[in-house]
Amino acid sequence: MIPNLDWLDDAACAGMDSRAFFANGCHARAQVHAAQQVCGTCPVQAECRNWAIQTGERHGVWGGMSQQELRRTRRRFTDRSKSTTREAA
């Protein structure tokens, strides 16, 4: 199934250098903060965040979340899915 990525058309980061969302080096924290500022204005923030969680993105800022925040959210999402599956069994 081909994923629907139409929401990207409305992204605040459309046309920006994607490296702005993949921080590294000694200015990583400032880069993440700057990327999150852009995400804060984005009308498709929820779609972007959901995409990153569902596809297991491990790097970069997505939906206004740092990779550490995404990892924690994904873990909660996965834990909840496991407990729901166990309850259903």
Ligand code: SF4
């Ligand atoms: S939430 Fe941030 S990374 Fe995602 S589409 Fe919007 S501006 Fe881009």
